[in-house]
Amino acid sequence: MSTGDPSTTEIDTTLFITVSGPPGCGATTLCERLADAIGCPYVSGGDIFREIAEERDMNLNQLTAQAEASDEIDRALDQRLQQIAEKWGMANKPFILESRLAGWLAGERADLRIWLDAPENVRLDRIEDRIETEAEMRVREVSEAGRYNSYYEIDIDDREFYDLHINTARWSKGAVFELVRTGLEEYDPDIDEGAFSAPDVHL
Template structure:
């Protein structure tokens, strides 16, 4: 396969509130970095907020992850912060990106564009080899998270029906994936939008 990656990111003028979701290793951070540069806006990552929670409690990431299986307090604290951010930016009429596993659910109808990223398991594992978390731990965490979200909020994280775009990032390079999303943003006309999926607010 020919490498068609480029170092130039085109700029897009937009005031959309965008959510990006997907499992570990899906390419969310890479996409959000590119979107942030193209839209000249900031973004918040659920992973960063989770790290903040760990620091506030004087715990390592592994310790905090283990704690989530013992109590719902950690997950709900994270989700409340994400919901607050979604509420703020959903009413701001400024471009913004919120990245988290439940970002699309927590933002609800405040989100203008909801994106789901994924890739085959073996690709995601390879992409995350330099992280502290081992493959087995990552797989256990994914199953555990899915069970907790279903228990807490009755959310099926495998349900992609309400996402506006779903991209397998292993089939396209990072620049091509970014270009697909930028094209969708650039071509979006709110007055012509008849396809938005309405979602109820998640009680966190």
């Protein structure tokens, strides 16, 4: 779990929020600021992936290689994320879940599903300080998309059930946060005419 900037404007909400997007989309930055502003915990798929690596006494590269070779790692990760979603979906307390599949795994339990994206060149610039090359990022995205489809029949490009879809290259980090903050503060369940149905994912 992570926290963000203590100076962030407070947000009064009890919503369970999912944040998803490809590498370099700005999900971590947004989640940290939201978690701090709301005063709630957030869990990311990256956190759980690191937990699994530690439990198996493996580094991240080793676990990634194993995930490429077998579905066992992906399924273990996704099952943990879905269990977390089930727990918080019944809690009536604010919570943020972040991963590529968070919106899918949380399904109808989530109150608000967010997809972040940015043009590939922008995302590549953002991950320059990470140990990942342009080719590796592209291969990983294609590989993950194939695995999601193979394991769960999930088309990661199907985003119609997301409530907010933001191109984070068009605004500053602070402005992206403000866009989402406004959405949360202006949300009124009494006038909500219904979210798009989220497909069921059977792990």
